[in-house]
Amino acid sequence: MLAYMTAKDAAEKWNISRRRVNTLCQENRIPNAAMLGNMWIIPIEAVKPVDGRTNRYDKKNPAKPFIKWAGGKGQLLPTIRKMYPQKMGTEIRKYCEPMVGAGAVLFDVLNTYEMDEVIICDTNAELINTFTVVKDNLSKLIQLLSEYEKTHLKLECDSRKEFYYNQRDLFNSQIQKPTKQNSILRAALFIYLNKTCFNGLYRVNRKGLFNVPMGSYKRPTICDTENLKKTSELLRNVTILNGDYQCIKDYADEKSFIYFDPPYRPLNKTSEFTSYTTDDFNDEDQIRLATFIKSLTKAKVMASNSDPHNVDENDNFFDDIYKGLNINRVSAIRAINSKGKGRGKISELLITNY
């Protein structure tokens, strides 16, 4: 059972005013704070929230992913947020996201909680290089991106197209020989292509070369300096790893919350989107992931995926492989096929071990 203190006690303990404590409670910044009659009571072990009035936690304009990403969780975020483990920011002091993509949930957690340790990972080497450069070399990155933005926006029709395809060729030549020296250039090209290509897709051919055509955006924002600064600041103490999700094994303990967002199992052939990297994520990979997740018994774990019941109510693939965990069916709005047509409400899975 939780033990509580009053707002007055919390104010003394944290060296802030009682009014400020009440505001923090009203803003839901203190997990498990509750109203008793007309006063707030606060769990004794609650940690003083970081001052939400500083830049780091800009509530009106929180940091958001600096790229678009297939399967990005922006839309589902309000639902996911409601299902965070109860003691986020108090007993849960470590966040791991080992299949991070653009990191919609990562940035929400970083915007909201002060964690002792945050670890992210992805198999996509260029994506991870970009996260690292945003964290460590922001000003040079911004310099390149604003040049690209200026050029892209002043060109029209065929000359703009020519610029896009030249940049794509340059990216492909650089990623064939990735080094520390060309890491900033690769990251700038990665963001430029992401903001200007068709639907922000990252798709590569068998040789690992990026092959998405130009999109048809009139005036895309290529260099969002303000958001890049916020994300860079939030990434300051984040450990960024490139590789398979299993690399987070050593970080999983009682203090961790781990969110897995793998490539979704296709609902049907036309919704198939693979090739985030050259490797596909098939049913065997889903089973390997479920086995790994089930082995993480100390940490609080959440995983998302598509719900096969949308197309076949007898397809219990995930119910079977995640047997023993909580399988929540939640409603989401999704582009149902790869061409972005057929948006609609469908059910998705949020699986938790808590």
Ligand SMILES: C[S@@+](CC[C@H](N)C(=O)[O-])C[C@H]1O[C@@H](n2cnc3c(N)ncnc32)[C@H](O)[C@@H]1O
């Ligand atoms: C659905 S996306 C994640 C989207 C993310 N939640 C967001 O908000 O943008 C899945 C990610 O898993 C990564 N991935 C695929 N196989 C992986 C593996 N074995 N280990 C780690 N990451 C992997 C892909 O590169 C991709 O970025």
